Amino acid sequence: MRTLVGLSTSGWTEKARWALDHHRVAYRYQDYLPLLQERWLRKQVAPGEKPSVPLLVEPPHPAAHGSFAIAKRAEAVGQGSPLFPAAHLDAITAWNSTSEEVLDAARAYAMPRMLASSRVQAEMLPRFVPGWLRPVFAPSARMIMRFVVKKHQVTDGNPEAIEAAVAPAYEKLRAALGGRTYLLDTGFTYADVTAAVMLVLLGPPADRHQPMGPNTREVWTHPGLTARFPDLLAWRDALYDKHRRT
Structure with missing residues (x-):
């Protein structure tokens, strides 16, 4: 099951959720706990990237990091009208x-x-x-x-x-x-x-x-x-x- 890790009041998280919901992509939402989950978050992003949410975790695929990347991923695997017309x-x-x-x-x-x-x-x-x-x-x-x-x-x-x-x-x-x-x-x-x-x-x-x-x-x-x-x-x-x- 895909898991979206984010902050409920974050605009960045809201953009990711909107794209996933628009494309009817099934996922579980998990609130990120800053400080407590920082070490875990660092392991999810590519070396050199600043660890932050939103983060879409979907093993065995690499995690999608950031609202723009998550929205593009939703477009690739979901359905409905395109959000990124070429x-x-x-x-x-x-x-x-x-x-x-x-x-x-x-x-x-x-x-x-x-x-x-x-x-x-x-x-x-x-x-x-x-x-x-x-x-x-x-x-x-x-x-x-x-x-x-x-x-x-x-x-x-x-x-x-x-x-x-x-x-x-x-x-x-x-x-x-x-x-x-x-x-x-x-x-x-x-x-x-x-x-x-x-x-x-x-x-x-x-x-x-x-x-x-x-x-x-x-x-x-x-x-x-x-x-x-x-x-x-x-x-x-x-x-x-x-x-x-x-």
Whole structure:
């Protein structure tokens, strides 16, 4: 059985899950435990690669590392309409690069806010921890978050600086869409997936698509960007409702 190892609140993991679900690829999902599983993760990636999730483990085949590689793997083994039409591969790759940069900025915005909130830390604990014990174990979640911040060299995301860094990418998306449903003339592709996921700073998708606690949802939401791009938020939500199979 294929196993997707990831972080439930990660945009990178969400892109991988969306592609797998779109192509109806059967898999088991496993939440990655940073710090505790780091040694295991290093053994799964190729020498010289930075160990990170998402990771698709499917013995005896080599693991697929990263959301883009996992989405391509889903296309190769799954079914349904293509997410990577050959004629638009360059455009899709370019939109994915933009999405990666924005997600890096989103992580820089959210992580310091997570570290400052004991309520978020309680929400981020594994599901098997009962509600009454979550406040007790919140410091463990904070320790893991600090490890993630150090591993990815996350800098303190000043809200004004984050808005200045991200707004041009959102403006570019607005112009490219021009009121259309999809970015490319072939219909729904991975360009739409990767662009939709990078809009997390406008507020994460609805719980029916990506469940998370209310405090966690709040730390990912940038009020300034949300006010500037309501049309992109509406586009993202409509795209999720139409295409996000789970």
